[in-house]
Amino acid sequence: xxxxxxxxxxxxxxxxxxxxxxxxxxxxxxxxxxxxxxxxxxxxxxxxxxxxxxxxxxxxxxxxxxxxxxxxxxxxxxxxxxxxxxxxxxxxxxxxxxxxxxxxxxxxxxxxxxxxxxxxxxxxxxxxxxxxxxxxxxxxxxxxxxxxxxxxxxxxxxxxxxxxxxxxxxxxxxxxxxxxxxxxxxxxxxxxxxxxxxxxxxxxxxxxxxxxxxxxxxxxxxxxxxxxxxxxxxxxxxxxxxxxxxxxxxxxxxxxxxxxxxxxxxxxxxxxxxxxxxxxxxxxxxxxxxxxxxxxxxxxxxxxx
Amino acid sequence: xxxxxxxxxxxxxxxxxxxxxxxxxxxxxxxxxxxxxxxxxxxxxxxxxxxxxxxxxxxxxxxxxxxxxxxxxxxxxxxxxxxxxxxxxxxxxxxxxxxxxxxxxxxxxxxxxxxxxxxxxxxxxxxxxxxxxxxxxxxxxxxxxxxxxxxxxxxxxxxxxxxxxxxxxxxxxxxxxxxxxxxxxxxxxxxxxxxxxxxxxxxxxxxxxxxxxxxxxxxxxxxxxxxxxxxxxxxxxxxxxxxxxxxxxxxxxxxxxxxxxxxxxxxxxxxxxxxxxxxxxxxxxxxxxxxxxxxxxxxxxxxxx
Numbered sequence: 314x315x316x317x318x319x320x321x322x323x324x325x326x327x328x329x330x331x332x333x334x335x336x337x338x339x340x341x342x343x344x345x346x347x348x349x350x351x352x353x354x355x356x357x358x359x360x361x362x363x364x365x366x367x368x369x370x371x372x373x374x375x376x377x378x379x380x381x382x383x384x385x386x387x388x389x390x391x392x393x394x395x396x397x398x399x400x401x402x403x404x405x406x407x408x409x410x411x412x413x414x415x416x417x418x419x420x421x422x423x424x425x426x427x428x429x430x431x432x433x434x435x436x437x438x439x440x441x442x443x444x445x446x447x448x449x450x451x452x453x454x455x456x457x458x459x460x461x462x463x464x465x466x467x468x469x470x471x472x473x474x475x476x477x478x479x480x481x482x483x484x485x486x487x488x489x490x491x492x493x494x495x496x497x498x499x500x501x502x503x504x505x506x507x508x509x510x511x512x513x514x515x516x517x518x519x520x521x522x523x524x525x526x527x528x529x530x531x532x533x534x535x536x537x538x539x540x541x542x543x544x545x546x547x548x549x550x551x552x553x554x555x556x557x558x559x560x561x562x563x564x565x566x567x568x569x570x571x572x573x574x575x576x577x578x579x580x581x582x583x584x585x586x587x588x589x590x591x592x593x594x595x596x597x598x599x600x601x602x603x604x605x606x607x608x609x610x611x612x613x614x615x616x617x618x
Numbered sequence: 619x620x621x622x623x624x625x626x627x628x629x630x631x632x633x634x635x636x637x638x639x640x641x642x643x644x645x646x647x648x649x650x651x652x653x654x655x656x657x658x659x660x661x662x663x664x665x666x667x668x669x670x671x672x673x674x675x676x677x678x679x680x681x682x683x684x685x686x687x688x689x690x691x692x693x694x695x696x697x698x699x700x701x702x703x704x705x706x707x708x709x710x711x712x713x714x715x716x717x718x719x720x721x722x723x724x725x726x727x728x729x730x731x732x733x734x735x736x737x738x739x740x741x742x743x744x745x746x747x748x749x750x751x752x753x754x755x756x757x758x759x760x761x762x763x764x765x766x767x768x769x770x771x772x773x774x775x776x777x778x779x780x781x782x783x784x785x786x787x788x789x790x791x792x793x794x795x796x797x798x799x800x801x802x803x804x805x806x807x808x809x810x811x812x813x814x815x816x817x818x819x820x821x822x823x824x825x826x827x828x829x830x831x832x833x834x835x836x837x838x839x840x841x842x843x844x845x846x847x848x849x850x851x852x853x854x855x856x857x858x859x860x861x862x863x864x865x866x867x868x869x870x871x872x873x874x875x876x877x878x879x880x881x882x883x884x885x886x887x888x889x890x891x892x893x894x895x896x897x898x899x900x901x902x903x904x905x906x907x908x909x910x911x912x913x914x915x916x917x918x919x920x921x922x923x
Contacts, residue, residue, distance in 0.1 A: 335912075337905035347903075433904065454759045564898045571908035572889075573882045579912070580881055581874070593869045598652075599738065600642035603876035607640075607884070611916075 314380065314411055314441070322441050326416055326434050334426055334574035340437070348560065350382070350439040351547050354461030356450040356486065357470035362496045365530035366470060367447050371407055373540040374445050380412040382438035386431050386450045386460060387417050414443065426574050428459035432567055435463075458485040459570065463563045465556060466546055469523075472497045473506040490523045492542065498527040498535060584610050619685065619716055619746070627746050631721055631739050639731055639879035645742070653865065655687075655744040656852050659766030661755040661791065662775035667801045670835035671775060672752050676712055677838075678845040679750050685717040687743035691736050691755045691765060692722050719748065731879050733764035737872055740768075763790040764875065768868045770861060771851055774828075777802045778811040795828040796851065803832040803840060889915050 314322075325340055332338070353370075355363055364385070371381045407413040418431055431448055438446045448464060450457045461467040462485075469490040495507050507525055514522050526542060528535035550556040584606055592602040619627075630645055637643070658675075660668055669690070676686045712718040723736055736753055743751050753769060755762045766772040767790075774795040800812050812830055819827050831847060833840035855861040889911055897907040 334905075335909055337903060337909070429904075436903070561898060564904065565894055567904045568894060568897055568907045568911065569886070571904050572885065572911050573878075575908055575912045576881055576885055576915070577878045579916070580877065584877075589870055589873060592873055593866060598642060598741070599734075599869060599872045599876050600639075602873045603880055604640055604642070606873065606877050607880045610881070611884070 314414065316411065318441065319411070319414055322414060322437060323416065325437055326418075329433055329437065330418065330430055334429070334571065334578050338433075338437075340440070347436050347439045350435075350443050350446045351543075352435055352439075352446045352448065352464040352466075353543060354448050354450070354464030354467045355470060356452070356457045356461045356468070357494075359451055361470050361472040362530045363449055363451070363470050366494065366496055366528060366536070367449055368407065369528075369530050369533050369536040370447065370540055370543075371413055373536055375410060375412055377540075379444035380442070381407075381414075382435075382441070382443035382446045383407075383413070383415045384431055384434050384438070384446070384448045385415065385417045386427065386448065386456070387419055414438065414441075428456050428463075429567070429571055429574060431460045432463045455485070458489060459566075461486070462489040463567060465550070465559070466491045466543060468492045468494055470494045470496050471506070471510070473500040473503040491546065492539075493523055493525045494539065495525065495527045496530055498529045503527060580607070580610050583613060619719065621716065623746065624716070624719055627719060627742060628721065630742055631723075634738055634742065635723065635735055639734070639876065639883050643738075643742075645745070652741050652744045655740075655748050655751045656848075657740055657744075657751045657753065657769040657771075658848060659753050659755070659769030659772045660775060661757070661762045661766045661773070662799075664756055666775050666777040667835045668754055668756070668775050671799065671801055671833060671841070672754055673712060674833075674835050674838050674841040675752065675845055675848075676718055676750075678841055680715065680717055682845075684749035685747070686712075686719075687740075687746070687748035687751045688712075688718070688720045689736055689739050689743070689751070689753045690720065690722045691732065691753065691761070692724055719743065719746075733761050733768075734872070734876055734879060736765045737768045760790065763794060764871075766791070767794040768872060770855070770864070771796045771848060773797045773799055775799045775801050776811070776815070778805040778808040797844075797847065798828055798830045799844065800830065800832045801835055803834045808832060885912070885915050888918060 325338060329338055355367055357363055367383060371383065374381050407415065416434065418427065418434060431450075435446050435448055448460055450460050461469075467489045469486060469492070471493065473495060493510055495503060495510065497503070507527060510525055514525075524542065526535060526539055528539055530536065547556075550559065588609070589606065592606055595602060597605065630643060634643055660672055662668055672688060676688065679686050712720060721739065723732065723739060736755075740751050740753055753765055755765050766774075772794045774791060774797070776798065778800060798815055800808060800815065802808070812832060815830055819830075829847065831840060831844055833844055835841065852861075855864065893914070894911065897911055900907060902910065
């Protein structure tokens with residue numbers, strides 16, 4: 314992709330980031346087909362080496378002559394209030410390669426639509442023709458579930474010994490994982506950690522058990538096997554027809570979440586702070602005050618329409 | 619509080635847990651005054667000793683002849699899908715004391731209303747006359763912000779050396795903290811950790827800087843001072859009129875969140891899965907499909923009303 318197209322894409326993502334939930338980009342609207350790219354979600358706790366791993370995965374794909382788009386969803390830093398890391402600073406080796414596009418998205422508090430923005434940005438990368446899209450999220454909360462859960466393959470990355478991380482992980486993230494990657498395989502206790510992880514998986518007694526692989530992003534060990542696994546997985550789900558079903562239910566989830574954002578915004582805009590403050594002063598219990606405001610809003614639609 | 623009242627309270631909280639966002643308990647509705655109790659939110663990463671600390675705080679309050687209600691909001695365990703720990707098993711010393719009520723609330727996925735339920739349960743404890751209410755949450759995500767942020771004082775607990783925990787913490791939680799508690803003060807590096815924490819606070823350059831205290835819940839060290847601090851804080855905000863303002867804005871936030879839950883549920887119930895699935899099949903971009911559904915829902919209110 315030439316630099317001009319890259320800049321155009323970058324501008325579109327910036328515009329996306331500023332949209333209200335009820336707005337959309339004409340560039341996404343004009344009926345272009347989405348779905349040619351293979352979307353890979355990579356998540357896990359802070360400090361397990363996700364960026365290095367993605368760097369290695371991207372390099373493998375480039376050797377196979379595929380273009381790679383990367384979206385890094387950064388947590389809002391408690392120190393700066395913004396993205397922790399810059400776009401291309403994260404993965405310096407890839408910055409001069411026009412077959413790679415890297416973009417950070419920061420947490421926006423306003424309408425809680427970070428997951429929607431990340432998934433929509435992935436749609437843009439898809440429209441722009443990237444073969445493989447990697448979305449990185451940091452953490453183990455609901456946003457990570459919403460983002461990785463909207464990918465074709467969800468990878469959860471750990472480092473050996475982070476048993477607390479497994480414990481603290483929300484159930485939803487365990488559910489959506491297609492592959493557990495134990496990075497830093499040279500660390501002490503890596504084999505035992507993989508055993509623990511597999512035991513935990515068995516204990517949970519699910520019909521669908523994610524695979525477990527070991528990598529070492531700093532020297533690239535295991536990354537070729539990981540990319541082989543990803544491609545094998547993608548082929549398999551495509552041929553079995555599972556990919557289409559999965560994407561359909563993902564789109565349904567995304568539509569539901571987007572609709573909730575839109576309706577919440579409509580509610581807030583139309584009811585307004587003054588009426589909410591008045592409801593607070595009524596000293597009704599919280600749920601009753603809320604219900605009353607919702608009734609007012611919904612019947613107000615009669616007048617407005 | 620006699621065992622019969624305790625059982626009644628417990629049943630009410632169970633009923634609360636099963637309510638839809640649009641429903642409320644008549645027992646909370648009948649105009650009884652809420653606000654006599656001092657609500658203390660305690661949050662922080664897994665394993666820093668929050669339960670032991672709360673146990674010690676409750677014992678101190680009991681010595682001062684105050685009754686204590688404790689709500690422990692447990693994360694859904696990835697292993698069991700339910701609450702990690704039972705109600706009274708957590709704090710065995712307090713179980714035989716009728717002046718203490720302990721109740722766990724599990725994460726419910728259905729409508730995402732865990733924070734609402736926890737805050738409503740605190741209202742019930744308030745109505746039932748507890749002098750001090752402690753709400754424990756595990757983690758550093760949005761639910762913790764929503765719960766601790768609805769208390770009169772928000773405590774964030776760390777253990778020394780958990781610098782990663784500070785890093786991973788959402789900005790919102792740093793904003794709402796009134797007091798940082800460094801528990802396990804006997805651990806190596808505790809003093810340095812407190813310095814780090816204070817430096818981080820200074821770096822953030824906020825007008826309102828939370829206090830930092832050290833405790834050792836396992837031998838009770840520092841807990842008396844912590845309770846003194848809490849009571850001093852409570853007195854101060856009451857006399858300065860800040861408590862009332864804070865509670866008002868908290869109630870406004872709670873009403874907004876409750877209203878969103880109600881309206882989202884109304885939307886899902888009225889639009890229904892079939893129409894959402896049809897919208898997915900339309901191959902419109904996600905945001906446009908969502909906007910169309912919202913428009914249909916809102917204009918449907920004309921017909922329904």
